[in-house]
Amino acid sequence: MERSDKQQPTCEQELAAIRDSLEVLGGKWKLRIMRQLNNHIDEKNTFKKIQREVEGISAKMLSKELHELEINLLVTRTVMSTRPVTVNYAITEYGLSVFPVTETLVDWGLNHRQKIK
Amino acid sequence: MERSDKQQPTCEQELAAIRDSLEVLGGKWKLRIMRQLNNHIDEKNTFKKIQREVEGISAKMLSKELHELEINLLVTRTVMSTRPVTVNYAITEYGLSVFPVTETLVDWGLNHRQKIK
DNA sequence: GTTATTAGTTAACAAAAGGTTACCGGTTAC
DNA sequence: GTAACCGGTAACCTTTTGTTAACTAATAAC
Numbered sequence: 001m002e003r004s005d006k007q008q009p010t011c012e013q014e015l016a017a018i019r020d021s022l023e024v025l026g027g028k029w030k031l032r033i034m035r036q037l038n039n040h041i042d043e044k045n046t047f048k049k050i051q052r053e054v055e056g057i058s059a060k061m062l063s064k065e066l067h068e069l070e071i072n073l074l075v076t077r078t079v080m081s082t083r084p085v086t087v088n089y090a091i092t093e094y095g096l097s098v099f100p101v102t103e104t105l106v107d108w109g110l111n112h113r114q115k116i117k
Numbered sequence: 118m119e120r121s122d123k124q125q126p127t128c129e130q131e132l133a134a135i136r137d138s139l140e141v142l143g144g145k146w147k148l149r150i151m152r153q154l155n156n157h158i159d160e161k162n163t164f165k166k167i168q169r170e171v172e173g174i175s176a177k178m179l180s181k182e183l184h185e186l187e188i189n190l191l192v193t194r195t196v197m198s199t200r201p202v203t204v205n206y207a208i209t210e211y212g213l214s215v216f217p218v219t220e221t222l223v224d225w226g227l228n229h230r231q232k233i234k
Numbered sequence: 235g236t237t238a239t240t241a242g243t244t245a246a247c248a249a250a251a252g253g254t255t256a257c258c259g260g261t262t263a264c
Numbered sequence: 265g266t267a268a269c270c271g272g273t274a275a276c277c278t279t280t281t282g283t284t285a286a287c288t289a290a291t292a293a294c
Contacts, residue, residue: 009227011152017226018148018219024229026143028252031135035128047271058253063272072233084261084270094232097225102135104221108214109134110126112141115211116189145282164241175283180242201240201291 021101024072029057029065031102037075037091038099046086074098138218141189146174146182148219154192154208155216163203191215 009017025031032054037045040053051062066089069075074095078088126134142148149171154162157170168179183206186192191212195205 009223011156013227014223015149015152017223017230019226020229021222021226022139022143025225026139032132035132039128048269059272060254060274061252064252072229079271082270087271097228101221101225104218105138106126106131106134108218109136109138109141110130111214112137112189113134165239168241175285176242177244177284178282181282196241199240203240204242 024068024074025098025101027065029054029061030069031098032057033062033065033069034074034091034095034098035102037089038096041091044080044086045089047089048086050089069095141185141191142215142218144182146171146178147186148215149174150179150182150186151191151208151212151215152219154206155213158208161197161203162206164206165203167206186212 033050036050036054047059047062047066050066051057051059054062057065066075066077070077073092076090076092078090080086080088150167153167153171164176164179164183167183168174168176171179174182183192183194187194190209193207193209195207197203197205
């Protein structure tokens with residue numbers, strides 16, 4: 001271990017890492033929600049506001065997806081003492097790390113659409 | 118358009134591109150198959166050989182996934198005139214373009230596992 | 235003729251993901 | 265009191281995804 005302390009992951013570990021990434025970022029809504037929060041990062045993003053702006057999502061799915069994003073430390077949930085009570089969701093510093101990943105997915109997807117058209 | 122001929126994709130186009138990427142590369146088996154083919158790129162990779170080496174995959178899924186990869190120009194399918202007939206699958210030049218994408222997924226996934234442990 | 239091999243296909247089923255509707259508790263405005 | 269707004273939850277249904285087991289056609293070895 002002269003050049004680095006990092007172990008090379010095994011093939012199995014790499015496959016597990018891909019599964020982890022796709023589990024946390026995959027599905028129909030997670031990245032849409034993340035992008036929505038990121039595009040309005042200076043504003044208050046309440047549950048209802050997100051639901052209005054992420055087109056087509058139901059309360060059930062939004063609730064579930066936000067909870068999973070929160071567990072994965074990508075967003076924070078803050079109950080505000082307004083009346084009626086509102087809940088603010090915000091991207092975390094760590095949550096910003098998903099955007100380089102999504103960029104590679106965007107680039108590959110755009111290129112692929114050209115390729116197979 | 119002074120600095121580039123490329124149009125900036127709209128938000129909708131970016132979301133569509135992410136969907137495309139996840140559709141082509143997502144699911145339980147596609148990236149496993151691609152990695153298996155890439156790790157044995159100098160060898161003949163027949164249907165049965167792939168099935169033996171991609172642990173747990175059924176003939177039905179392997180058949181379906183290979184067909185989809187072929188449609189997306191990521192692998193080629195070649196019927197060999199051996200007896201009994203065998204079919205060789207190989208990654209295309211274009212197919213290699215998925216590996217930079219998978220690397221970012223691997224890196225993010227490995228980092229994320231550290232983060233939430 | 236029987237068995238084994240390759241490369242699949244088919245049908246039935248189970249599990250996971252996502253959608254729909256109705257509803258709850260707390261609060262405020264009318 | 266009634267209706268509306270917020271942030272959900274629960275039950276149920278549909279669609280998508282993946283699994284299992286049985287089967288085919290062509291060839292070859294015994």
